[in-house]
Amino acid sequence: DLQEIQRSFYQLTRLLPKDGHLVLNGDDPNVNALLPCDWTQIHSVGFGEHNQWIINNFNTENFHISFDLYRDKQLIYEHIEAPLLGEFNARNLAMACVACYENRWKINPYDLKQFHGVKRRQTLLLEEKNLVLYEDFGHHPTAIQATLKSLKTAYPDHKLVAVFEPACNTSASHYFEEQATNAFESAHEVWLLPPKQHLYSDRFIATPMALNSGRLCEQLQHVRHSTGSFPSYDELLSSLNSQNFAEKTVVCCFSNGGLSAALKAFSIPS
Numbered sequence: 001d002l003q004e005i006q007r008s009f010y011q012l013t014r015l016l017p018k019d020g021h022l023v024l025n026g027d028d029p030n031v032n033a034l035l036p037c038d039w040t041q042i043h044s045v046g047f048g049e050h051n052q053w054i055i056n057n058f059n060t061e062n063f064h065i066s067f068d069l070y071r072d073k074q075l076i077y078e079h080i081e082a083p084l085l086g087e088f089n090a091r092n093l094a095m096a097c098v099a100c101y102e103n104r105w106k107i108n109p110y111d112l113k114q115f116h117g118v119k120r121r122q123t124l125l126l127e128e129k130n131l132v133l134y135e136d137f138g139h140h141p142t143a144i145q146a147t148l149k150s151l152k153t154a155y156p157d158h159k160l161v162a163v164f165e166p167a168c169n170t171s172a173s174h175y176f177e178e179q180a181t182n183a184f185e186s187a188h189e190v191w192l193l194p195p196k197q198h199l200y201s202d203r204f205i206a207t208p209m210a211l212n213s214g215r216l217c218e219q220l221q222h223v224r225h226s227t228g229s230f231p232s233y234d235e236l237l238s239s240l241n242s243q244n245f246a247e248k249t250v251v252c253c254f255s256n257g258g259l260s261a262a263l264k265a266f267s268i269p270s
Contacts, residue, residue, distance in 0.1 A: 001175055002030065006030065006033060006034060009031075009034060010034050013034060013037050013040070014039075016037070016039070016040035017040065018039060018040060018041075019041070020040045020041060021040070021041050021043060021099065021102050021103070022037060022040055022041065022042050022043065023043045023045060023095045023098050023099050023102075024042065024043070024044055024045070025044075025045065025046055025091060025095070026044030026045055026046040026048060026050065026051040026052070026053075027046035027047055027048050027051070027091070028046075032044075041102070043098050043102060045091065045094050045095045045098055046091060046094075047087070047091075052071065052072060053069060053070065053071050053076075053094065053098050054069070054070045054073075055067045055068075055069060055090055055091065055094050056068045056069070056070055058087065058090055060085065060086070060150075060153060060154075063083060063085065063154060064081060064082065064083050064084070065081070065082060065084050065085065065086070065089060065090050065093075066079055066080065066081040066082075067079075067080055067090050067094070068080070069094050069097055069098075071098075071101070076097075076101060077097055077101075077107075077109050078109070079109065080093060080094070080097065080109040080112055081109070081112060081113050082112045082113060082115050082116075082117075083113070083115070083116055084115075084116070084117050084122070085122055085150040085151065085153070085154050086122075086146060086147070086149065086150025086153070087146070087150070088143075088146040088147075088150070089117070089122075089150070093112060093115075097109070120135055120136065120137040120260060121136060121137055121138075122134055122136055122147060122150070122151075122252075123135045123136070125263055125264075125266070126266070129245060130245040130246065130247060130248045130249055131240075131245045131249055131251065132155065132158065132248075132249070132250045132251070133240075133250075133251050133252075133253070133263075133266070134151070134250065134251070134252040134253065135252075135253050135255075135260060135263055136252055136253070136254050137254075137255075137256050138254045139166070139167065139168050139170055139171040139254065139255075139256050140170055140171070141176060141179035141180065141182060141183035142179075142183075144162070144164070144183040144184065144254055145182055145183045145184075145185065145186070147252065147254075148160065148162060148183075148184065148185075148186035148187055148252065149186050151186070151250055151252055152186040155248070155250045157248060158247075158248040158249055158250045159188045159189070159247055159248065159249045159250070160186060160187050160188050160189075160249075160250050160252070161187065161188065161189045161190075161191060161249060161250065161251045161252070162184055162187040162189070162190045162191070162252055162254060163190075163191045163192075163193070163236065163251060163252065163253040163254065163255075163259075164184075164190060164191070164192055164193065164254045164255075165193040165194075165195075165253070165254065165255035165257050165258075165259045166192075166193075166195035166196060166211055167195075167196050167255055167256050167257025167258070167259075168196065168256055168257075169196070169199050169200050169208065171195070171196075171211070171256075172195040172196035172199060172210060172211050173199060173208035173209060173210060173211055174208065174209040174210065174211055174212070175208060176211055176216075177211060177212065177215065177216055177219065180216055180219055180220060181219060181220070181223050184220060184225060185223075187225065188225070188226065189225065189226040189227070189228070190220050190225050190226075190227045190228075191227070191228045191229070191230060191236065192213055192216065192217065192227065192228070192229045192230070193229075193230055193232075193233070193236065193255075193259065194213070194231060194232075195210065195211045195213060196257070197210075213229060217229065233258065233259060233262040234262075236259075236262075237262060237263075237266050240266065241266075
């Protein structure tokens with residue numbers, strides 16, 4: 001659960017020396033709950049005015065993000081730009097720039113214009129007819145929420161479909177159900193694949209309760225999400241192939257499991 005995750009990160013911070021650097025998302029209350037960490041150097045980054053490093057003049061258009069980065073109200077990096085989507089990618093870029101600055105590593109923001117992100121994070125797999133197909137590694141509710149929000153902004157005239165494979169302990173346990181409504185709030189439809197069957201445990205941590213797919217569907221339908229479920233990858237891909245997509249549609253597949261390999265073989269029949 002969240003408290004265990006915070007405890008693990010807090011233990012990680014205790015390994016940092018006095019001359020070390022902890023660059024953190026200052027906009028996240030769950031991260032700020034770890035503070036103070038007065039044994040090392042803290043650098044908070046975000047959009048809020050309370051941060052030491054502030055992302056300002058944020059803009060997103062034409063599938064690019066751009067912003068300026070200030071340190072203690074002084075402009076340090078002007079017009080950072082990259083072919084990425086969403087505020088969370090802007091924050092990731094900003095935190096990387098902060099790490100470079102604090103370690104005196106030279107960085108040219110212009111070079112970031114060539115950075116298309118990392119694999120399986122908003123990876124465009126297909127753009128054909130009325131279908132745009134993305135893959136994303138997201139499996140935590142906040143990551144799914146941020147990705148769908150950015151896609152909704154980038155494709156305002158498209159229907160947004162989220163395909164979700166709960167393939168790890170976090171996503172396949174009942175903890176995910178508690179946050180599912182917020183995670184998929186930007187999606188028009190949610191398609192579910194079977195969750196991971198055997199949740200990991202050890203002698204120190206009790207095995208969490210498994211996610212209940214039926215209950216999750218009911219929960220999403222209660223907030224007006226159209227939901228569907230598929231027992232296998234083949235049936236999901238067959239359904240994608242059989243739909244004519246009469247309206248513009250973005251499908252984003254969230255998985256850190258085997259769905260990624262199956263998607264590589266997917267294509268729309270001509």
